[in-house]
Amino acid sequence: MVAIPATQARQRWAQTLDEAHRAPVTITEHGRESVMVIDFEVAKRALQALEDAEDAATAAEVHAAVVRGDEEIVSLEEVADELGIVLG
Incomplete structure (x- = not known):
């Protein structure tokens, strides 16, 4: 560098x-x-990798909360029904 x-x-x-x-x-x-x-392509790949890592960390935190019982699992169908959305 x-x-x-x-x-x-x-x-x-x-x-x-x-x-x-x-x-x-x-x-x-x-x-x-x-x-x-x-270089633009290098920066773009680096930012995507950072976003992917942040998403993975968030998913791991949510999974851990569900396993502990701190969070409730709600299906897509339940959310759609509550919002009045018809899934096709």
Whole structure:
């Protein structure tokens, strides 16, 4: 991973983007990490993986609550009936 100062990133924006397609580029301000420029497809996959992990953690928490008896299982049919929705 490459780290460059913000002023250099601005002055060499095309090169910064080229580098970001190969590996993440950290841009620093006053010597501290500020932002990261990363290839779009890599960022998209990383965000999807994060969302999937959060969903899995939530599902595990709900499952544990059901097993403990803290949560009640309600079927889709029951919810639809309560809301007046006809399932086809």
